[in-house]
Amino acid sequence: MLKEKVRDLQAMSAETKLRYFKVLFSMALIDGELNQLEAMELYRLMGKIKILQKERLDLLNNMDAFSENIIDICKTLLEGLNDQEKNILRFSLMKDLIIIMGADYYQSPAEIELFSKIRTFFQITEEQLYYFQEEYREDRSFFDEASEKSVTVNRLEERILTAAALGIPIGALYIKKCRDKNDYFFFYRGKKELSAIDLLKALTIGVVTYKGLKWLLKMKTNKKETLKQCLYKECLKIQDRAIRYLVKDRRYFQEKLLNLEKENEETVSIESKVVLLDKVDATFKNTKLYLL
Structure with missing residues (x-):
């Protein structure tokens, strides 16, 4: 028996993705007009999920019609999906709804109520x-915290390395002196001077300890930095795609x-969309990257 193929959200049908964004647009519009912060997040998400222009224009031209039948749209969202795909979709939708709700730093009562309805429907x-x-x-805050933690960790690591580089040679010399006195309790009262060779050995041990530990810590740090850079590049790629979408739609x-x-109602509506997309473009240029 062939194993059932599981698609992620990007690979789902254009119709499913259109319905998905109708729900997101409904959330953005539930408390009034779409503002540039909400629109920016919608474009980020469209860039991530790769929404074609035909669907994007459909969403922008029919924004006011979505919130009236939101639960009906949610019901059709699950059509044609297997159980795993349904979970992928509903979990992704919840997270993306939270992103839209937090876009303008305020969750209105209408947004909270709509979110509760959708959450209940998707159990x-x-x-x-x-x-x-x-x-x-x-x-x-991933990229901000990563930078702050990196500075703190580097300082801490340097202290640990210095302590180890000093402590291990001193300990080695102390043990040697105790052995020279045949004191098995490591208690030394003599005043025997250390030789130049002893000091050279201690210095060598310190350098080797410092360099060795630094190499091990660097290996660990490099893996974390590589992961962070990969995530940053992916976020940048998504944002660049979102801006291309925006420019094309405008x-x-x-x-x-x-x-x-x-001039008529249609021209007024189109002009308002152009102004909105201008604002979104400016917002993109003044907003830091973060994970989606």
Whole structure:
């Protein structure tokens, strides 16, 4: 029997991804107009999940219609998915909803109520919700904390290395002196001077200890730095894709606006979208990267 293939969110159908973002747009719009912070997060997520322009324009042109039948949209989200894919989708959706809710640093009562409805529908437990919220907080500060921890750890490691480089040779000399006196309790009262060879040996032990421990710690640090750099590059790739999406969509609306002869409701709507995308573009340029 062939093993059932499990798709991640990126590999799911365009229709499934469109429904997924209808839920996210509903959250962003539930307390009024879409602001640039929420729109920026939506574009980040569209960049991550790779939403095609056809679907993006569908979302932007029909924003006001999503929140009316949000649970119906949630029901259709699970169509055609196996059990593992359903879990991937619902867990990912919960985390992304938390991102949208936190985009403008304020969770309105309407957002909280809508989130509760969606959470109930997808049967998300308290423990799972706590995990998603913790992950969100850690993702927001991952690169900042990594830099701060790196400085602190480097200072601590240097102190440990220095202490080891001094302590081990001193201990070795002390033991040698005790042995020279045949004092098996390591208690020495004599005043025998250390030879130049003893001092040279101690210096050599100190240098070898310092260099050896530093090499081991560097190996461990390099692995962490490599992981951090990989994550940063991936975040940068997603953001670059999101900005390309934004520029392409804005150009579409600008060209459409030029082809309209007179001002009417449609032109006003398109102009507002162009202004919003201008603001999102500026927000991207002034916002730090973080994990999604």
